[in-house]
Amino acid sequence: MRKAISRIYLAFIFILLYAPIAVLIILSFNNSRTRAKWGGWTLKWYLSMFQDQVIMSALWNTLLIAVLSALISTILGLMASVSLLAMKHKKRSIVLSLLNIPMLNAEIVTGISLMLIFIAFGQFLSHWGYMIEFGFGTVLIGHITFNIPYTVLLIMPKLRQINISTYEAALDLGASRWLAFRKVIIPDIMPGVLSGFLLAFTMSLDDFVITHFTKGPGFDTLSTKIYTEVRKGIKPEMYALSTLLFASVLLLILLFGRGRKKKPAPELV
Template sequence: MVNRFLKKLYSFLIYLFLYAPILILIIFSFNNSKSRGSWGGFTLKWYGALFKDSQIMSALYYTITVAVTSSIIATLIGTAAAIGIYSMNRKQKNIVMNLTYIPVLNADIVTGISLMILFIFIKLPLGFMTLLIAHITFNIPYVILSVLPKLKQLDNNLYEAALDLGATPWYALWKVIIPEIMPGIITGALLAFTLSIDDFVISFFTTGSGVSNLSIIIYSMARRGIKPKINALSTLMFITVLSLLFIINSRTNKNSQRKEDVI
C-alpha cells in the first residue's frame, strides 16, 4: 500500500514538474497586466492583439501552409515507401529500416545544418521551398513507421485473393490494401502535421529572409523579452498540438479495441 502511494506521488511530482510551467504560461496569457509577477485581472486582449499582429499572422500562414503541404506529400511518399519496404526480403528490409531510423534518432541540429549545406551546395535559395522540402524530409520516416505496423497486421492472402477475383494490382492496392492500413496512414499524417507545426531547429537553418514559422517568430520575440502576446500564441500552439495528440491516441485506442473485439 505504501509503495503504491509512493509510486503515485512520484509520478504526480514528475508530471507536475513537466506541466506546471505550461499551466502558468496559459494562466498568464489571460493576465491583464504586462507584468509576469502580478495578476492584473482576467482579459482576452492579448489574443486580440495577437491576431492583429501582421508578423505573427504571416508566420501563422507559413506554418499552416508548410504543415499541411508537407504532411500530405510526406504521407503519400511514406505510405508508398512503407508498402515497398514491406514487400522486400528480410535483409533488404533491415538495411532500409536502419536507414529510416537514422533521421528519427539523429539530432535536429545535425539534420538542419546538413540540409542547409545541401541547399547551398545545389544553389537552391533558402526560403519557402527549402523549408517545405526540409519538413517533408524529416516527416517521411514517421509516416513509414506509422504505416508499417498496419501492413504487418494484414492477412497476406487478401491481396492475392483480390487478384484471383480479377482485380488489377492497382485496383487491389486501392480497394483492398489502402482501406486496411488507413488508420496507420491517418496517424502518420497527423503526426507529420504535429511535428511540422512544432519544429524550430530544422526550420531555423533551412528558411530564408521573409519566411518564418511560428516557432522562429516566438524565438525572435522572446530574445527581446517575453510579451503577453507570446503567452497567448504559445497557448494556442499547445492546445493545437495537444488536440492532435488526443486524436492520434483516440484512433489508436479505437483500433486496438476493434481488434480485440474481433479476436
C-alpha cells in the first residue's frame, strides 16, 4: 500500500514536470492552425520552420552564440580556476565570493548594467570616431560574462581533487609544464570542463533577459524572436522549433551521461 502511494506520487510529480513539454511536442505535430482543435498528424510546421528565413537566422545566431560563449567562458573559467588554486587560501575565498555574486544577482540588473556599459564605452570610443554596434558582438560578450562564474564553479572542484604529484610526476618524467598540464591535468578534469561547457551552453541557449538588453534592433536569437512572435500570437512553427530545441538538449544530456558511464570519472587519492 505504502509502495503504491509512493509510486503514484512519483508518477504525479513526473507528469507535472513533463506534461507541458508533452503538450508542446504534440501540438507541434497538429495539422490544425489553432491549439483548440486536433487536425491529425503533420510535419508541415517543421517544413515551414526550416523554410522561414527569419527563424533560421535566429536559430543560427542562438547556436553560434551558445557555442562561442560556452567555449570562450570555459577556457577563461579553466584559466581562472588554475590561478585561483595557486592563490593563498584567504585571497582565494575573497575572489571566489566576488565571482559568485553575479550568479545570484537578478538577471535584469546584469542585463541593464551590461547595456549601460556598452553605451558608455561606445560614447567613449566615439571621440575617436569608432562606434559600438549593438548586435552579435555585444550579446556574445554579455553571455561570456554571465557564463564565466558557472564554468569556474564546475571546474574548480575537479581541479581541487587533482593529486598535484601526478603533475609533478609528469615533469619528473621529462614533460614540459604545458605538456604535463595537457597530458595529466586536462584528462583528469575533463568531466568538470565538459559539464562547465554544457551548462554554459544551455544557459546561453535559453537566455532571454540579458540578450534582450544587449541585442540591437534587427538582431534576434530564438528567445527574443519567440518573445516578439508571442505578442502577435504564437505561430505553430514555434512549437516545432521548441520541440527541436528540447530534443537536442535531451540528446546532449544522454550523450554526456553515456560518455561518463563508459569511463568513470577518475577518483584521485
